[in-house]
Amino acid sequence: MEILEGNALRWLIKMLPAPLDIVDFGGATGEVGAALRACGYEARYTVVENPTLVAIMVGKGEASFTAAIPPACDVFFTSGTLQCVGDPYGVLEQGFAAARSAVVLKRNNFSERDIFRVHRSMLFENGSGEIPPHFANIELTYPFRTVRESLIREIAAKKGFRMFSRTPEDDGVPIPGDGVYGAQLTFLRCGRG
Numbered sequence: 001m002e003i004l005e006g007n008a009l010r011w012l013i014k015m016l017p018a019p020l021d022i023v024d025f026g027g028a029t030g031e032v033g034a035a036l037r038a039c040g041y042e043a044r045y046t047v048v049e050n051p052t053l054v055a056i057m058v059g060k061g062e063a064s065f066t067a068a069i070p071p072a073c074d075v076f077f078t079s080g081t082l083q084c085v086g087d088p089y090g091v092l093e094q095g096f097a098a099a100r101s102a103v104v105l106k107r108n109n110f111s112e113r114d115i116f117r118v119h120r121s122m123l124f125e126n127g128s129g130e131i132p133p134h135f136a137n138i139e140l141t142y143p144f145r146t147v148r149e150s151l152i153r154e155i156a157a158k159k160g161f162r163m164f165s166r167t168p169e170d171d172g173v174p175i176p177g178d179g180v181y182g183a184q185l186t187f188l189r190c191g192r193g
Contacts, residue, residue, distance in 0.1 A: 003031055003032060003035045004032070004035050004036065004039065006167065006169065006184065007032070007079075007104075007184075008104045008106070008165065008167075008184060008186040009022070009032065009036065009075070009077060009104060010036075010039075010041075012075060012101075012102050012104065012186070013036065013041045013042075013043060014041075016074060016075070016101050016102065018041075018042045018043070019042040019043055019044055020042075020043045020044070020074045020075055020101075021043070021044045021046070021072075021073045021074045021075070022036075022043050022044070022045050022046070022073060022074065022075045022077055023046045023048060023069065023070055023073040023075070023076050023077065023095070023098065023099075024045065024046065024047050024048065024063075024077045024078065024079075025048045025069060025076065025077070025078040025081055025091060025095060026048065026049065026078055026079070026080070026081025026084070026085075027047035027048065027049065027063075027077075027078075027079075028047070028049065028053070029047075029053075029057060029060075029061065030045060030047045030057070030061050030062075030063030030065070032045075032077070032079070033045030033047070033061075033062070033063045034061060034062065034063070037062060044064070045062070045063040046063065046064045046065070046066060046070060046073070047063050047064070047065050047066070048066055048067070048068065048069050048070075049065060049066075049067065050067065051067045053065070054066060054067050069091070069094045069095060069098055070098060071098055072098055072100065073098050073099055073100065074099070074100050074101045074102070075099060075101060075102045075103070075104065076095035076096065076098055076099040076102075076103045076104075077103075077104045077106070078091070078095070078104075078105055078106070078108075079105075079106040079107045080106070080107035080108065082105065082108050082147050083108060083109045083144050083145050083146065083147055084119075084142065084143070084144065084145075088145070088147050089147075089151055089152075089155065092105075092152060092155050093155055093159075096155055096156055096158075096159035096161060096187075097159055099161075099189070100189065101188065101189055102164075102186065102187060102188050102189070103156065103185075103186070103187040104184070104185070104187075105152065105184065105185040105186075106169070106184045107169065107182065107184075108147055108183070108185075109144070109145070109146045109147065109180055109181075109182065110146060110147055110148070110149045110180065110181050110182065110183060111146035111147075111148070111178065111179050111180045111181070112148055112149070112150060112179065113146065113178070113179060114145065114146060114148070115145065115146045115178055115180065116143060116144070116145045117143075117144050117145075118141050118142070118143060118144065119141065119142055119143070119144035120139055120140070120141050121139070121140055122138070122139060122140070123135065123136075123137050123138050123139075123140055124137045126140055146180055149183070149185070152185065156187045160189055160190050161187040161188060161189055161190065162187065162188060162190055163186070163187055164186045164187060164188040165184075165185075165186040166183055166184070166185055166186075167183060167184040167186075168181065168182065168183050169182045169183060169184050170182050
């Protein structure tokens with residue numbers, strides 16, 4: 001499945017004891033969890049989203065939905081969301097504190113400089129999921145920022161994690177140049193791997 005291509009969750013789910021409890025911060029309608037299940041992987045999947053989406057998704061699909069990061073999980077995962085939240089480092093503090101085994105950060109914009117821009121995309125190209133037929137394909141704009149990999153590594157070390165893999169990726173990097181780069185970062189709790 002394309003949504004899982006290059007995703008560290010594919011090998012983590014094989015490497016760690018099943019069933020895994022995975023938290024997906026900013027996971028929209030739970031597409032990654034559904035793809036994992038469709039491939040036969042056993043996992044409990046919880047999506048952390050805004051309260052409106054959580055209310056819409058109640059009872060839909062196999063994932064659980066919540067507006068707050070749960071206090072514990074096996075794997076904390078986020079893809080393309082850190083650059084869209086006001087306090088990405090606060091989110092990461094909570095995510096690393098909750099994770100018993102691993103943290104996967106995919107599709108992020110990294111730079112050692114704080115860069116803020118306005119991201120523009122069309123509604124129909126802004127994620128997946130059904131859009132009601134009467135909606136127009138309008139332009140959406142929202143703030144987009146870079147995240148400092150060095151600060152993420154500090155948070156990880158403070159919470160007892162070490163970098164296990166770092167895979168360069170351009171997917172999800174709409175801020176080209178200025179020292180901005182994409183990468184998938186995978187951390188394991190010290191004592192694993």
